[in-house]
Amino acid sequence: MRFKDVHITVAGLGVSGRAAARVLAERGAAVTAVDARTENDGVEGLDELRAVGVTVRLGDGATLPEGTELVVTSPGWKPSTPLLAAAAARGIEIIGEVELAWRLRPAEGAAPWLALTGTNGKTTAVRMLTSILTAAGHDAVAVGNVGEPIVEAVLAGHDVLAVELSSYQLHWSSSLAPHAAAVLNVAPDHLDWHGSLEAYAEAKGKIYGPGTIRVCNADDETAAALAGPxxxxxxxxxxxxxxxxxxxxxxxxxxxxxxxxxxxxxxAELRDVVPFAPHNVANALAAAALARAFGVPTEAVREGLRAFRPDPHRIAFVADVGGVAYVDDSKATNPHAAAASLAAYEHIVWIAGGLLKGADVDDLVAAAAPRLRGAVLLGADRARIAEALARHAPQVPVIEVAATDTDAMDLVVNQAARLAQPGDTVLLAPSAASMDMFADYKARGNAFAAAVERLAGADPAGGPAGGERPGP
Incomplete structure (x- = not known):
């Protein structure tokens, strides 16, 4: 696609938006970049954009610039946003950074895309895939919803791209045709953005283009239906x-x-999957399937899985205190993710709560009930989880922590320690978003790990060796 002299509006000045604006301006487009934030809100990289001819308009993310012929939107912008709604009403094409990157690929020698999407497991699976590709000797990089901006990666000369795609990114895509693509799973999520589960699933299915080798989770009915027979x-x-x-x-x-x-x-062997849990085995199989569809030899699959190291806050072991394991899965921000995490352990004191975003937790609680020693709940929607526990696990002791200050996680961890017995796992798998109390899931996981470290330091026997648990 030719961009020279095309009047393009880039909506949103996050990392991907800034990269899109810069690349388009360097190709001769007349670019206006807009963002509702101001410089005082911490928008970065503005001088660099202005230096390549981008017109930057801050403090107004609602008005469509006059003369716009194409809109490139950041993935989080809803279709109902006034600027995007105005563009759609005028028949102006709206695409995302991923679709832009696809159109920017070189006419010859473009790196193949191995793409994946799903409600949960995307980042782990795409990093497993990148590790496998690297073990096979390829110059591979993880991009899309993770890593460097994809518009830069397609121009960097890599052998192959491992592409993680969110439902938002797929919604704004229309011509993608990866070499191979996988849908890991589909469960209710982001319904406030998409409007319905059907629309959300439809967006996930857009990962399969003409000629794409289709991979799917055969154990997930919706994912299998999207992929076809x-x-x-x-x-x-x-x-x-x-x-x-x-x-x-x-x-x-x-x-x-x-x-x-x-x-x-x-x-590979099951022990090659780290950390070991059923849903992580599924991630490994998805990564292996995409790699094998690309022609990677079996020995590289094994080597890549063995070399893989997960990102933080994904069923990450923190410490053993008094014979109790403390595990951080703060990335479990919805019920589907929390269910996978809860299924990995036999006896659990569950730490949960936050912003459920309308998600239902009854099925999650009913399935997990036989494994629960107790539950400690925090955050804005903790009462809804408590109600589900009362319905489906009335025998499970439940403690609600109302505090929201910086000491709240210490209270939560100390209460969990009171409920746990040697051999149990205290599992932070919130099933909810974190923004009611924390900057993001990483900050929540870090607060949990720090509280566990303080608990271990207060243990009279030095933590891992055992001893009585401290009071609250």
Whole structure:
């Protein structure tokens, strides 16, 4: 697509918006970048944009600039935003940074895309995929909803791109056709943005373009339906012909082998998946399926999984205090993610709460009830989780912490310690967003880890060796 002399409005000056504005201006477009924030709100990189000819308009994210011929929007902007609604009413095309990156690819020699999406597990799976590709000798990078801006990556000369895509990014895409793509799972999330579960799922399905090798979670009904009958499925069960799955303690490929009906290739062992949990095995199988669809050898799958190290706050072990394990899964910001985390442990004191964003937790609580020793609840919507526990797990002791100040997590962790027995896991899997009390899920996870460290330091026996638990 030619951009020279095209009047383009870039909506939003986050990292991806600034990269899009800069790249378009360097290609001769007349770019106006708009953001509702002002310089006092911490918008960065403005001098660099102005230096390449971008017109920057701050403090007004609602008015569509006159003469706009194309809008490139940041993924978080809702279609109902006045600027985007005005563009749509005038028939002006609206795309996102991911769609822009696809159109910016070189006419020849463009790096193939291996893309994935899902309600949960995207970042872990895309980083596993990047580790596998790197183990196979490729110059690979993780981009999209993670890592460097994708508009810069497509021009950098990489061999292959591992692309994590959110439902927002896919909503604003129209012509993507990755070499291979996977849908990890689909559960209710971001419904306030998309309007319905059907619209949310439809956005996820846009990851499959013409000629794309389709990969999907065969254990997820919606994901399997989006991919269709000819997809490579991955499953935590024994795989059928055309699937990736688990046989005893092995991850195997019965899809890309010469004779899927009669043979399978060993890819890795379950112990190669770190941290080990059922949903992480599914992430590993998805990453392996995409890599194998790209022709990566089996030994690179094993080496890549062994080399992979997860990002923080994803079922991360923090400490053992008095024989109780403390695990940080602050990234479990919705019920679907929390369910996967809760399924990984046998006896749990559950720390949950925050902003549920309209999500229902009854199914989550009912499924987790047999594993729960107790629950400690915090945040704005803690009462809704308490009500679900009363309905589905009335035998489980529940403590609500109303405090919202900087000491709140210490209170939460101390109360969890009171409920836990040696051999239990105190699990921070909030099932909710964090912004009611914390800057983001990372700040929440860091507060939990710091509180656990203080608990361990107060343990008379020095923490890991045991001893009586301190009072609140």
């Amino acid at each position: 000819d997809a490579y499925g991955f499953t935590l069960r024994m795989p059928s012909s055309g699937q990736f799955g688990v046989v005893e303690d092995l991850l195997v490929d019965r899809a890309t082998v010469a004779d899927p009906a009669r043979s399978a290739d060993e890819l």
